[in-house]
Amino acid sequence: xxxxxxxxxxxxxxxxxxxxxxxxxxxxxxxxxxxxxxxxxxxxxxxxxxxxxxxxxxxxxxxxxxxxxxxxxxxxxxxxxxxxxxxxxxxxxxxxxxxxxxxxxxxxxxxxxxxxxxxxxxxxxxxxxxxxxxxxxxxxxxxxxxxxxxxxxxxxxxxxxxxxxxxxxxxxxxxxxxx
Amino acid sequence: xxxxxxxxxxxxxxxxxxxxxxxxxxxxxxxxxxxxxxxxxxxxxxxxxxxxxxxxxxxxxxxxxxxxxxxxxxxxxxxxxxxxxxxxxxxxxxxxxxxxxxxxxxxxxxxxxxxxxxxxxxxxxxxxxxxxxxxxxxxxxxxxxxxxxxxxxxxxxxxxxxxxxxxxxxxxxxxxxxxxxxxxxxxxxxxxxxxxxxxxxxxxxxxxxxxxxxxxxxxxxxxxxxxxxxxxxxxxxxxxxxxxxxxxxxxxxxxxxxxxxxxxxxxxxxxxxxxxxxxxxxxxxxxxxxxxxxxxxxxxxxxxxxxxxxxxxxxxxxxxxxxxxxxxxxxxxxx
Numbered sequence: 001x002x003x004x005x006x007x008x009x010x011x012x013x014x015x016x017x018x019x020x021x022x023x024x025x026x027x028x029x030x031x032x033x034x035x036x037x038x039x040x041x042x043x044x045x046x047x048x049x050x051x052x053x054x055x056x057x058x059x060x061x062x063x064x065x066x067x068x069x070x071x072x073x074x075x076x077x078x079x080x081x082x083x084x085x086x087x088x089x090x091x092x093x094x095x096x097x098x099x100x101x102x103x104x105x106x107x108x109x110x111x112x113x114x115x116x117x118x119x120x121x122x123x124x125x126x127x128x129x130x131x132x133x134x135x136x137x138x139x140x141x142x143x144x145x146x147x148x149x150x151x152x153x154x155x156x157x158x159x160x161x162x163x164x165x166x167x168x169x170x171x172x173x174x175x176x177x178x179x
Numbered sequence: 180x181x182x183x184x185x186x187x188x189x190x191x192x193x194x195x196x197x198x199x200x201x202x203x204x205x206x207x208x209x210x211x212x213x214x215x216x217x218x219x220x221x222x223x224x225x226x227x228x229x230x231x232x233x234x235x236x237x238x239x240x241x242x243x244x245x246x247x248x249x250x251x252x253x254x255x256x257x258x259x260x261x262x263x264x265x266x267x268x269x270x271x272x273x274x275x276x277x278x279x280x281x282x283x284x285x286x287x288x289x290x291x292x293x294x295x296x297x298x299x300x301x302x303x304x305x306x307x308x309x310x311x312x313x314x315x316x317x318x319x320x321x322x323x324x325x326x327x328x329x330x331x332x333x334x335x336x337x338x339x340x341x342x343x344x345x346x347x348x349x350x351x352x353x354x355x356x357x358x359x360x361x362x363x364x365x366x367x368x369x370x371x372x373x374x375x376x377x378x379x380x381x382x383x384x385x386x387x388x389x390x391x392x393x394x395x396x397x398x399x400x401x402x403x404x405x406x407x408x409x410x411x412x413x414x415x416x417x418x419x420x421x422x423x424x425x426x427x428x429x430x431x432x433x434x435x436x437x438x439x440x441x442x443x444x445x446x447x448x449x450x451x452x453x454x455x456x457x458x459x460x461x462x463x464x465x466x467x468x469x470x471x472x473x474x475x476x477x478x479x480x481x482x483x484x485x486x487x488x489x490x491x492x493x494x495x496x497x498x499x500x501x502x503x504x505x506x507x508x509x510x511x512x513x514x
Contacts, residue, residue, distance in 0.1 A: 023242030070203030129383030
């Protein structure tokens with residue numbers, strides 16, 4: 001995974017999230033594009049790369065929000081890391097799996113955001129509104145996930161993972177399974 | 180048995196990310212966006228502003244199409260409802276006439292053209308973006324520091340209806356927290372009363388709520404709610420906020436809870452006016468005097484406002500358009 005490509009990916013992700021998706025709302029909510037991208041990277045390149053990309057994408061998004069800086073970064077990074085670790089135990093993934101991963105990650109990341117936001121004293125994350133927002137945003141994430149996974153898979157995958165310095169996780173497990 | 184290096188590395192990355200995030204959250208929660216973190220935000224906004232404007236021009240029609248696609252069922256229901264309302268209104272011409280007369284009367288009452296706006300240096304701006312996140316209610320406008328817009332200035336629509344206040348400004352844009360945001364607060368009263376209450380936004384709804392409106396205020400459904408004349412308020416008095424939709428009287432003389440429907444739909448705003456209004460002092464009146472050797476910028480009222488002067492050694496005429504606003508509040512909420 002080249003650093004320049006990762007940087008380009010992060011810039012495009014933040015720009016789309018900040019400038020485009022506010023115009024394309026689903027029931028008044030925007031998706032967590034950075035989270036889906038980070039999860040897709042974690043899926044292809046392992047938990048460390050996912051956490052790293054999630055942290056940077058979240059941080060880039062946080063700059064434009066009024067919530068505390070680092071809140072999205074933490075939620076995205078932890079979710080991507082968890083997905084990367086869990087993915088290690090999966091040998092093959094059917095096509096329908098990506099929307100499920102996107103949706104579940106959206107719920108996990110959203111709930112993390114809400115939980116840490118409550119601890120940090122953010123006013124807007126109280127009550128049923130927070131749960132409905134997380135659910136709708138997660139559904140949007142699920143819709144976007146197949147496209148994002150496709151782009152990440154085509155755009156970032158290389159024989160060697162330069163960020164991690166190792167082979168990508170999925171390939172490693174496939175090779176190990178073959179013996 | 181030694182742990183594999185990969186596991187240690189993973190834990191190190193995880194710990195690094197978590198600790199960095201928690202440190203940033205703590206720093207930002209304590210100091211707000213006034214320090215270096217705020218500067219980073221303003222620089223990022225300045226860079227992204229042209230993209231936001233371009234995207235607004237391109238994605239606006241796409242967004243309308245998308246909304247129509249997503250909300251088609253809702254639009255059909257709304258259409259049916261509106262047809263019913265039209266039929267109903269046709270049979271109630273007399274009520275409409277009375278409403279028009281009342282509207283005219285109220286507009287004259289709170290008309291700011293003859294009092295506030297000419298002196299307050301209104302800056303008209305286009306709304307180019309809305310809150311990028313899901314847990315806040317903000318709008319982004321296309322005028323910022325280059326137009327003298329500073330943090331804390333009141334933002335209105337249609338010259339007299341409160342939208343919110345500026346919470347961040349940069350070159351080429353500013354971010355406005357609308358009244359519906361949970362962190363927004365505004366001192367209000369009903370037209371028929373002088374008793375003041377604090378209206379706050381609620382997450383997930385555009386409704387404003389006054390949680391402890393005094394008992395003697397006697398507010399009722401349909402009352403017009405306007406800004407109150409409170410010292411150091413972010414908003415000038417007598418601007419329209421909305422109408423009372425319901426009043427919940429609390430037991431034991433704790434006052435009542437007012438539910439207020441804002442006078443405007445914050446999601447449908449296209450243009451807004453930023454009032455160069457200094458809380459506690461009134462409208463900013465800026466006079467700029469330019470001579471061949473000295474440039475003086477004075478802000479009035481001047482009790483605590485700033486004034487600058489600079490001296491030039493050359494004899495050439497200096498064209499200055501600089502304006503200096505007075506002190507701006509640091510509080511995030513209105514009041």
